[in-house]
Amino acid sequence: MATGHTGTLLRERRFAPFFWTQFLGAFNDNLFKNALIILIAFQGARWGADNQDVLINLAAGLFVLPFFLFSPVAGQLADKFEKSRLIRLIKLWEIAIMVLATAGLMLQNLWFLLAVLFLLGAQSSLFGPLKYGILPQHLKDEELVAGNGLIEMGTFLAILLGTILGGILIERADSGPLLVSGTVLLLAGLGYLTARAVPRAAPVAPDLTINWNLFSEISRTLRFTYGNRTVFLSIIGISWFWFFGAVMLAQFPAFTRNALGGNEYVGTLLLAAFSLGIGLGSILCDRMSGRRVELGLVPFGAIGISIFAIDLFFATPGSVEQDALMGPVAFMATDHAWRLIIDIVLLGAFGGFYIVPLYALVQQRSEPSHRSRIIAGNNVLNSLAMVLAAGFAILLLGWAGLSIAELFLVLGLINVAVAVYIFTLVPEFLMRFLIWILVNTIYRLRAEGLDHIPEEGPAVLVCNHVSYVDALIVAGSVRRPVRFVMYHRIFNIPVLSFIFRTGKAIPIAPAKEDPEMLERAYERIDEALAEGHLVCLFPEGALTSDGQMGEFRRGVERIVRRRPVPVVPLGLGGLWGSLFSRHGGRAILKLPRRFWSRIRLTAGAPLAPEAASPEALQARVAELRGDNP
Template identity: 70%
Template sequence: MAQGNTQSLLRQRRFAPFFCTQFLGAFNDNLFKQALLILIAFQGTRWGVSNPDVMINVAAGLFVLPFFLFSPLAGQIADKLEKSRLIRAIKLGEIAIMGVAVAGLLTQSLWLLITALFLLGAQSSLFGPVKYGIIPQHLRDDELVAGNGLVEMGTFLAILIGTIAGGLLIERADAGPALVSIAVVVLAVLGYLASRRIPNAPAAAPDLTINWNLFGEIARNLRYTYGNRTVFLAIIGVSWFWFFGALLMTQFPNYTRLALGGNELVGTLLLAAFSVGIGVGSLLCDRLSGQRVELGLVPFGAIGISVFTIQMFFTVPTELNVDALMTPAEFLATDYGWTLLTSVVLLGLFGGFYIVPLYALIQQRSDPEHRSRTIAGNNVLNALAMVLASGFAIVLLGVAGLSIPQLFLVVGVMNAAVALYIFTLVPEFLMRFLIWMAIHTVYRLRKQGLEHIPEDGPAVLVCNHVSFVDALIIAGAVRRPVRFVMHYRIFRIPLLSFIFRTAKAIPIASAKENPQLLEEANARIDAALADGEIVCTFPEGRITDHGEMNTFRRGIEHIVRRRPVPVIPMALSGLWGSFFSRKDGPAFLKLPRRLLERVGLSAGEPVAPHEATAELLQRRVASLQEETP
């Protein structure tokens, strides 16, 4: 395993204290918020609430409104100041806010509690840009997915524990408010103590002049973010997730009571199932992505989100016992209980697949000096999305008269449409999805020696050519983006052409076939290497017809003479005889032998450009092919 795996990060000071601070903060937020929502939903009349449905959505909207109001300022402060010190100041503010919450609980003042919820949202809005800005300062690129997966897992585990604790504590008859009061203060103090161990994270833009014009700064951040189209659309995808997630989780208490006939503990069980699913999905991202920012998981996650949200519409009882609400045990004893619980877990699981790569992508591809302000812009759009979610729910439930299951159906269909729209705007998501699916459903890939590929800077990969999907296998295994040089006829194959074009592959032809295309390809190869990119070429010039390597052509020598860069030999094994090879007939025109065929990919030590002859490279590739697992 790489040094940046999840267990390693949790033992290191550069990550562990931050993780604990984030966990305790999310725990405290959700303990208090859940206690308040349960008070409104189940004891609303006693606390002066006339319409619990509307008040729950008002409370949810007030919690996220500060993200819209204060995120622009928070992003500037996070870029201007040293982040560990800023986090400690924010955690001190949390202790004061929880004092307001305690006053509201002990005096039974609903509006004081709503004020504390608003202030808690303000404190969280200040923490957001610091949280996602400090991760790439303390972690390497190959640790970003693991780090973000742990943060998302920790956040939703904190949501789970906080939700359960908030529900259990507040229902303790008259002692509930006092127990919640003690808990929120203790957690705030522990969060501050954990923050004192976070290592320094130097200011990214210490000379930044703070712009106090709220709307002007919002517009400037969004204009800047819009300049990086992939990051901007990733932010749109994240904001949609929070629209979807906020709407879904806010409805769980009343969905439980009105659609399922369950008590508050059943609602807590469903929230717990959703949080466990998110946590497991977030942790699996690092494993499934091979410790890289794997955008192919995003469409996979979006598909699962729609499927299991729509499933929640169909998995509801046709008749309810209005005399008594079910306990968790009674709910699970019904003919729909376990089906619904499994759907909620899988909904969370696919949500983790969706959100973690998007956060990692935003961090990886943002300008470091503007990263916190980019994240602040993300938070503004997220907050706007969550406020709109509250309004959307109020309109459909209160005005249009939809039931909560019908609301879930509408949102599930909307998620499919929004995801499809984003993926058409950024073909890279769909391209990576097709590659990821090929690697994980058609083949079982074993890799070795890929550490020889440099983490940055230009290099040329040379590999044997066995099948029409060789480039997909290599693209799915190598952490860095790869520019492939391939015969123009393969480049034009339907469907594969979409992937190759999106990956900026370079079509090439022989001098005899098309001298102009050859000249253009050589110029593009040289330009890619000059820009510090990885280029992969198949020196045989064609896919093997007999399973053995064809003679390497001397085009590789021309490439490295023109641009002296390291050459890394690579070898594929196990693809001969597959559906995409030419064994036993043309590729694509025979039945696959089996799914999950074992395929190997090995890389050898770099060859210096002045030694990189076609003959030497062919011998190295042949040797690697014999050793490939």
Template identity: 60%
Template sequence: MAHGNEFTLLKERRFLPFFITQFLGAFNDNVFKNALIILIAFQATDPARANTLVNLSAGLFVLPFFLFSATAGQLADKYEKSHLMRWIKLLEIVIMLGAAVGFILGEMSVLIGLLFLMGWQSTLFGPVKYSILPQHLRPDELVGGNGWVEMGTFLAILIGTLLGGVLIAIPDRGPWLVAGAVVLLAVLGFLSSLFIPKATPDAPDLRINWNPITETWRNIDITRRSRTVFLSVLGISWFWFLGATYLAQLPNYSRLSLGGDEHVVTLLLTTFALGIGVGSLLCERLSGRRVELGLVPFGSIGLTLFGVDLFFAVTPVAAGTPLIGAMEFLRSVSNWRVLIDILLMGMFGGFYIVPLYALVQQRSEPSFRSRVIAGNNIINALFMVLSAVLAIFFLDVAGLSIPQFLLLTALFNAAVALYIFTLVPEFLMRFVVWILVNIVYRLRAQGLERIPDKGPAVVVCNHISYMDALVVIGSCRRPIRFVMDHQIFKIPLLSFVFRTAGAVPIAPAREAPEILEQAYDRVARYLEAGEVVGIFPEGRLTEDGEIGPFKSGIERIVQRTPAPVVPMALRGLWGSFFSRRYGKAMHHFPRRFWSRIELVVGEPVPPEQATSALLRERVLALRGDWP
């Protein structure tokens, strides 16, 4: 079934029931939590005791993520996921029935204990929530699916927090209304889970280790097996550190720095959640429905820039000034700058987080995927606790104001991003490719699904401009190791991209025979390792826009290491700044900007049929009359 746009998934059974189930779960968590926190704040006669109980409640909800995530990951790998989700949602109904009794009777100790159980239920749900997506969604739908999940989660947190506060504050009937709401939401969540399609277990023979300590270390060790996956998990955890920091500080930031009342807090929270939702949904469109790592640095840059601007956007409020409401807050032009900063921080946060979740799902070994996600949840919880500890230190001990602390957090984000991108240059390389391709061109790709998802393959393409390899690398889900002229390999800036992408420099035998032989050896190693190699069989840029003869190097490659050969053709690059239509490439004034180009992929050719002549014929047919 073709995937029309980011809204198409909501019409399909393989996604919609799951989305509703996870949304209602997050919604119910936050109705329960916020109603309990407000109940504690208003019932406790001693403010110190109220603060203790609020912090205890927050800690009890997070504690199960440390204790039970490892077990939850094993259960999600071992058992059929839709069935497991139904049992977890039944558990939620039981817990919420107890919570309803606790709210009606006003039993604070019972509610706090049930909050721990609700954290346990959420811990069980976490790994299955993310590991089921790759089983029900195609690779080109994974980013869109994660975008919806992240948007839904943040909206559920926002709306649930607001509803819990509104209901519990209603005189006399508040506890009854909260009791009815949490039970109703739990029942609706269970009913929606009945329609989730089956997802076969990834590791049915797995023996469960019930020791949470040893299994937690084992989960983290499993997560670290893939360096890119582990660093992506650290990136996700850093985002939750940022999110926890901003969400925790917004109430006091609104009151002390902006002079706003609780309605202004709600406005800022709504704006932030809206930004996350917009950014999460835009991810699919900006990434071309693939896991585009280039959006991660893009998102991180936006988080830093608008986080720093938030500091300068604030106009100090004089002490003793009466608090203003949302409507009066919106009358000030300077406050609109604050709202825009918060909106854009949320939006760039969506750009940052969605590709990282999709990458973890895509590159984790299926038999360990749920345990990797469980390891991610454990590290997320650690970072959220670290966020609270650092906030206490910088605000209470170091004496920073809230705007100063948020500025320091934004600068921390820049430092962490640089560190991660230094460790995993692929993020930065994909960012450079994404920026170059999307600013210079409007790219339309057809037939990318014909490139095998696994195993060795060779892709061959016509060679029109110096941007050709970048366009192909930026379009394909799998890393492509391009063989390219050693002089092109040395071009400034592009050289960083080519080296990071594992490109293979090659030279003619008459010029540097040792480089030629090294190139063939390296290509063979790539194919033996099950990777994709890219080749421009013409061996040089076209001088007239036409496709030249294909050299015999492609035949030598597939004879030495048999692999299917995928023909592809670039259209519309002839006449660009990077082509030779007007003389030497990149030595003439650019005549086109953001022009439309296409990449068309054909059916794979078996290695035994992959002759130079046949492949040229296939590429020529794909290109058509548009050079």
């Protein structure tokens, strides 16, 4: 049975109880937090608050601060102990905190409630490393994108619903505190019940000695994140997203009132549009990535974020003149409403395209024994980014005197610079983006039998050679990174050369052209296999000139004789006649005859090294390719 689709995961015990546990937790956090903020803003004077603005900002800081302080210890606990038991204990703590919250509401003591909010932040900070550390233990690699997409969708939906319900309940002046108390206790209890159904997740570092020194552990946790450069830079990318999102979302209330002339319900509408966009983008990630961690979606998401953040500036009306604040119906009747809503929805959607693959990449490429601590390091940097976001907004809005719309413009432009910088440091993101664009705009690809390719360990892939983009299609289909061996003249084609070099392709030349390059290529192939990589060859040695397969050369025999590894045959079909093939003239230097044509890639069962003769491989690849080259 197929696994990994979002609807399927929500019906399975290995994912569904955890999803609802984290959903109810995020819902409860935001319900209580927003109810407290609204209580301070509108009823604070009656409850003894002298300066509501200070208390509101203090409340926001007190909730975020524990993520910085306690995430490193939380990461250690998540690595050392069995995760489902920890989740149940944390949910019991949530019940206890909500009992304290009820007491604070009944006593009408704001300072006590602020202390409760700090405890709630501490409880959530302990859940964070478990939240992303447990997914790789319960899900397959090809399910990580779907799982992370659902978690992100659920989190933002919970934030939206909690924020709305918290405001509705507390605004009832007489019964509000009682309604909030009953609701948070109910949600905490439901969260504990769903947590009881979360399957066991074995400890990954049971011998770990817990370091309770918060500050030395913060330093050590951050060092863990530095250990893998790609993972660390992915965490920087995630932290930038939370910086960006914190600045954007914090401006919605004032933006609604001052720039759009809308009331608080219009502000809720904008928040709902953003949350809908995040959910939509997060869910579409699974479909658009072909159930794999598709790094090409990260630049795609970054581009969209910049476009729609910048367009928010241009879509904002110059001035709004009315006697009273508009409600949602009056707002939607204005000329600028739909453009603004579409911008915000698409801003959220592209945010989903950006963030979900990054989370999945961190989970997939982190050392399992340190995964929760690396995620804890991610939480530390994320919380630091959100604190800096508040200072950044204050600086530009207060000191520099920018309007909120101008702040959106600056954010969009800075996002361009940050994205370029990250993609320069990790060119794999841009390489995957170019491959993803190519495969999904020019062709409609059907891939079959890819489960024959080993999930780990070395193997040689052999494939027929129809076009200049064969390597890109294979690279865009196989879940693992692939090292390609290719004719040096193809390797040096402009633009494509960037992709090949970034993917660490191995250029090769025939002995009559460059015997030294040939020998270097064989050495590099053996090194790649020794390191456990997949290596792909095109044994024909040249593109087909008539659509028929050429004779396979004997290089594969030499490779597997020196390093005995499985050999997986691949068959490409449907590419003959495309722009990048030699059908009808030289490849590329001709007018394209078709776009979005159907192509296929089929993998066969691996051959043992001793059975991988050129003749046997050619016959098997021809069979997999089929009658349509």
